[in-house]
Amino acid sequence: MFWLIRQFNIANSEDDMDVTELEFETPALGDGFTFHVMIRCTPVAGGRRRQGGIWGDVKEERAQAHEVARQVVREVCRRYSAFSPREAEVETSKSILSAFATHSTLRNRWSVQVYVNVSEDVRSLQREAQIRQHKIVSDAEEDALRLRKVQELAEISGGFLSSATGHWITRYAVRLAQHPEEAGDVVAQLLDERQERAERLVKLVNEMADAHQQAGIFELVIASEGALRHALKQLGVDVPPLESDSIFADAEFLP
Structure with missing residues (x-):
């Protein structure tokens, strides 16, 4: 029993040495491009052939396995586009498995893995x-x-x-946001412009009152002027005094 175990281990060691890998280019569909193919052939443990008490020639079997695998790969890959290596690999693996299963020498003797790349x-x-x-x-x-x-x-x-x-003050707000260090100048200009606007408005109302005094709406203009001045004061705007010759000089305004 000990002798048989020793011989079995030696055989396995020899089989391990017979593992081979083949790399080659094979034409793809149209022959314009090729596939890069790698085939790994591995002896099946316990499948070594023996005829008439003599072990078969491993080198001869390996050469047969290589030749069959090459033929199958070449035939199958020529049916697939060079841009479809995955499909070619799947079909090649199936075809090699079938070819080895029906081969009288290689059946149950060799395991083959195929890798097809662009x-x-x-x-x-x-x-x-x-x-x-x-x-x-x-x-x-x-x-x-x-x-x-x-x-x-x-x-x-x-x-x-x-x-x-x-809002007429928006441009001052923008300037202040862009140049906060100029806050004093911005505020001063804002106040000056507000005062000028108020003075121009009062002057405009006075001119309108002069123009409409003879039109019978003098009392309406006086009332409007009084309401306007009162509103400006409530907003904190310094309202300029009435001129001595203004038509509003002696009028009574709204409180």
Whole structure:
């Protein structure tokens, strides 16, 4: 029993040494490109052939396995595009398994794994195509982001401008935000402009009253002037005194 175990281990050791790998190029569909193929042939444990008390020649079996595998790979790969290595690999593996199962010498003797990859030429083309595709996607995402930001900025700007149209002091607020160190000058100019606006308004009302005194609406103008001056005082605007020759000089205004 000990002798048999020793012989079995030696046989396994020899089988392990018979594992081989083949790498080669084979034509793809149309013969314009090729596939890069790697075949791994491994002896099946306990499957060594023996005829008439003599062990079969391992080298001869290995050569037969290589030849059958090459033929199957070449035949199958020529039916597939060079850009479809996965499909070619699946079909090649099935075909080799079937060929070995029906071969009188190789049946139950060898295990074969097939790896089909694109050639370097095809890989270079695929790399360039993927780079172009990535650039298209990246550019589209960048454009979409830019448009979203422009839209957000337009909405913010629209709201700002809408609010600015109803407030004459907005330009001072913007100046103050841009140059806070000039707060004193900004406030002084704001107050001066407000005073000038009030004076121009009072003067305009006086001129309108002069123009309409003979039109029978003198009392209405006087009432409007009084209400206007009272409103300006409530807002904290210094209202200039009436001129001595103004038509409002002797009029009584609203409190």
